[in-house]
Amino acid sequence: MFTGIIEELGTVESLDLLDGGDRGGGVGKEFNSARLTIRGPKVTEDAGHGDSIAVNGCCLTVVEYGDGVFTADVMRETLQRTSLGGLEKGSSVNLERAVTAHARLGGHIVQGHVDGTGTIASRTPGEHWEDVRIATTPQILKYIAEKGSIAVDGVSLTVTDVDDASGTFGISLIPTTLELTVLGRNKVGDTVNLEVDVIAKYVERLIAGGNK
Known part of the structure; x- marks a missing residue:
């Protein structure tokens, strides 16, 4: 489990796509898995085999680590549902x-299980913050509520508004988040x-009688 409070910006050292043709074939279609290597001195200072680290909000398992770098295997499901397949050497994450158990829950309960992706539709800089609109599918948007919580690339944020007609929702980014x-x-x-928010999905299932 995570809190959505980012500890550091890492840098992609490599993304090796496995079991497929070249990259132009379409990540997540031609490729069954990938091996992702990331430089992150802070998150690896106490890392061990099998530890969980969220990369842009995706919970990955450490398989190798050392000298401020860790490697994780990324499965087909993750490549299909997330943006990780589009990372390149030098990308920031x-x-x-x-x-x-003894840490403060500064954001909200984040599982690291990405539900889908969105596209940044607009950015509007302000004097003390920046308003951002994100477009996504109706299947995702139905779980998003004004003043509710959402993790965007692993960052715990408060939803400022939801516009069902345009298929977008808003968030506001403070200078610290931008930096x-x-x-x-x-x-x-x-x-x-x-x-x-995982609570929304459980509530939906209970109301639908999924546990009868």
Whole structure:
């Protein structure tokens, strides 16, 4: 489990796509898995084999580590549902270690299980913050509520509004978030990973009688 409070910006050392043709074939279609290597001195300072680290909001398992670098295997499901397959050498990524029992829950409960992706539709700079609109599918948007929580590329954020007609929702980014996460670098048209509040999904299932 994670909190959505990013610990550091990591840098992709390599993304090796496995079991397929060349990259132009379509990540997640031609490729069954990938091996991702990331430089992150802070999150690896106490890393061990099998530890969980969230990369742009995706929970990955450490398989190798050392000298400030860790490697994780990325399965086909993750390549299909997230933006990780589009990473390249030198890409910046948000990193967060799994929360410990004695840590403060500064954001909200984030599982690292990405529900889908969105696209940055607009960015509007302000004097003290920046308003960002993200477009996503109706299947994702139905779980998003004004003043609710959402993880965008692993960052815990508060939803400012939801516009069902345009298929978008709004978030506001403070200077610290702009400086310390990839959200400060993303441009209009970029893809971001989205994880909705897990409570909303459980409530939907209970109401639908899924546990009868």
